[in-house]
Structure formats: C-alpha cells, structure tokens
Amino acid sequence: MRQLKRPKYNPLDVFLLCVGEVVEDDARSNYLENHHQIANSVVEFDAATSGKNWFGLPRVGRGHPEVVIRGTLTKGALVDLYGKYLVGGEAAREIYDELLVSSDGRCPFCGGIGQVHTVDHYLPKSSFPVYSVLPDNLIPCCRDCNTGKMASFATTQKDQTLHPYLDAPSFFSERWVGAMVCRTDPIAVEFTCSPPDEWSDIDKMRAQAHFDQYNLANRYRIQAGAELARVIDLRKKSLRILTSEQFAAYLDENAESDAYDINGWNRTMYWALARAEWFQTADFSEPASYLEPALVA
Numbered sequence: 346m347r348q349l350k351r352p353k354y355n356p357l358d359v360f361l362l363c364v365g366e367v368v369e370d371d372a373r374s375n376y377l378e379n380h381h382q383i384a385n386s387v388v389e390f391d392a393a394t395s396g397k398n399w400f401g402l403p404r405v406g407r408g409h410p411e412v413v414i415r416g417t418l419t420k421g422a423l424v425d426l427y428g429k430y431l432v433g434g435e436a437a438r439e440i441y442d443e444l445l446v447s448s449d450g451r452c453p454f455c456g457g458i459g460q461v462h463t464v465d466h467y468l469p470k471s472s473f474p475v476y477s478v479l480p481d482n483l484i485p486c487c488r489d490c491n492t493g494k495m496a497s498f499a500t501t502q503k504d505q506t507l508h509p510y511l512d513a514p515s516f517f518s519e520r521w522v523g524a525m526v527c528r529t530d531p532i533a534v535e536f537t538c539s540p541p542d543e544w545s546d547i548d549k550m551r552a553q554a555h556f557d558q559y560n561l562a563n564r565y566r567i568q569a570g571a572e573l574a575r576v577i578d579l580r581k582k583s584l585r586i587l588t589s590e591q592f593a594a595y596l597d598e599n600a601e602s603d604a605y606d607i608n609g610w611n612r613t614m615y616w617a618l619a620r621a622e623w624f625q626t627a628d629f630s631e632p633a634s635y636l637e638p639a640l641v642a
C-alpha cells in the first residue's frame with residue numbers, strides 16, 4: 346500500500362480535453378453545455394474527500410446507458426468520456442499515459458506484488474459515471490487488483506478500501522499488516538491485518554476492508570513462500586557463517602528497508618522472521634529441530 350502524489354491536473358481541464366476529442370458537433374455541444382454540472386460534481390467529490398465518505402456520493406444502477414445523470418448528460422455519454430476519449434483519444438490520452446507511470450510501475454494497492462497494468466476507477470464508472478475522468482478517481486493499478494476487486498463500491502464508510510492519493514498518511518507510513526511464522530513443513534508465513542490500537546475504529550475497519558478486498562492474506566502468503574525458501578537456502582549456504590544474532594540483524598535490516606512498502610509482503614515477512622527466535626537458531630538441515638512437536642514424525 347503506497348501513497349501516491351495526487352494528480353496535478355485540474356478536473357475541468359481534463360473534462361474539456363476529453364470533450365475536445367469528440368468529433369460529432371451535437372455530442373460535443375451537449376458536453377460543453379453541461380460543464381457546470383461536472384464542476385458541481387467535483388465540488389461534491391471534494392466534500393466527500395474531506396469526510397472520507399465517498400460511499401455516500403450518488404450512485405446509479407447497472408446498465409442503462411440512456412439514463413440521464415446530470416443536466417442532459419446520460420450515463421453512456423459520461424462513460425464514453427473515459428473509454429472513447431481519455432483512453433482512446435490523442436491529446437487526452439497523454440493524461441492517461443502519465444497516470445499510468447505515476448507510481449514507477451508499482452501497484453499502490455497490493456503492497457508491491459503487482460506491476461501497473463491499467464488505470465483503476467476508485468469509484469467504479471458503472472456506478473459513478475460522473476467521475477469517469479476525474480483525476481482523483483483514476484489510480485494506476487495491477488491486473489490482479491483491478492480484476493479481483495468487486496465491481497460495486499462500498500455502501501458504508503468502514504468498507505471503503507484505501508485511497509492512494511487521498512487517505513491519511515498513517516495508512517501508508519505506519520505498520521498495520523502483521524505476520525506469524527509457522528513451524529510447519531515447509532515453514533509458512535501467515536499475514537493478518539493488525540492496525541495500531543490507537544487508530545480509530547473506522548480506520549481499523551477500513552484497513553481490514555482493504556486487506557480483504559484485495560485478498561492480501563492469500564497473495565502475500567504465496568509471495569512469501571518463494572522468498573522464504575530462498576532465505577532458508579541462503580542460511581544453509583552463504584549465511585551459514587552468521588551467528589544467530591548476526592542472522593537476526595540481517596533479517597531486521599531487510600525488515601527496515603525503505604525500498605519496500607512498510608505494509609508490503611516482503612518487509613512484513615522479514616519483520617516477522619526477525620522476531621521469531623526459533624527461526625534464527627534453527628538448523629534447517631534438521632527439520633525435526635524446529636517443527637511443532639506435533640508435526641515431528
């Protein structure tokens with residue numbers, strides 16, 4: 346979970362840039378005549394950002410592109426702003442491309458697992474079509490996070506996932522993902538959502554919603570499995586000369602590396618390994634020496 350700089354574009358400029366791509370005169374005039382509707386919708390979005398209650402913004406049902414959403418703008422016309430003119434346009438496309446590279450290729454939602462593949466609508470355009478080209482609503486995202494999340498947006502504040510541009514820095518700078526190293530064969534790492542006690546109940550529940558919606562327990566466990574096998578292999582070979590204290594320091598160094606997200610799978614895994622004393626003293630060529638007694642045949 347990485348915090349990203351809020352896009353610098355003016356929302357109305359982006360809207361007008363997209364409208365500038367519209368070839369048909371009638372359609373273009375219709376967009377232009379409704380520009381104040383778009384301005385109003387941005388004011389409402391900003392108010393929701395202040396209260397972190399985007400879920401309360403007006404939403405529309407599935408399908409029905411002919412439904413009028415604002416002024417004389419239909420749902421279909423608003424959704425087209427994104428697909429046909431922002432993604433499919435020429436001048437407007439440059440904004441899409443800049444958003445895509447704004448996180449250095451790393452997905453901000455899944456703690457460093459995925460590479461950015463697309464732009465995700467924080468508020469889905471099918472339910473919130475008026476925000477289809479609002480820069481604050483467009484976030485670079487990996488394929489798994491984009492396809493794995495539910496198409497509908499939260500209907501309560503506590504179920505809202507984290508917003509990389511707009512949420513409080515504490516979500517991105519404080520540790521709220523925990524992990525436990527399991528004395529199983531093979532050794533496994535289990536991840537949990539464990540926010541600091543002093544966080545508000547809403548923030549704790551939102552962290553949990555993010556953790557669940559992006560399936561992080563499962564995705565982290567899979568990533569950690571491969572890395573853990575590598576660490577154990579190193580410990581049996583080149584790291585064999587380290588004392589358990591030196592090995593613990595090595596693990597701790599990885600846990601503190603700013604190269605990774607503080608709540609990413611890799612830092613969290615090393616954080617847990619650096620706190621598992623049995624792991625630092627284990628003789629990995631003798632599984633019986635560190636497995637849970639019940640697992641030793």
Ligand SMILES: [Zn+2]
Pocket residue numbers: 452453454455456458459486487488489490491
């Ligand atoms: Zn992702």
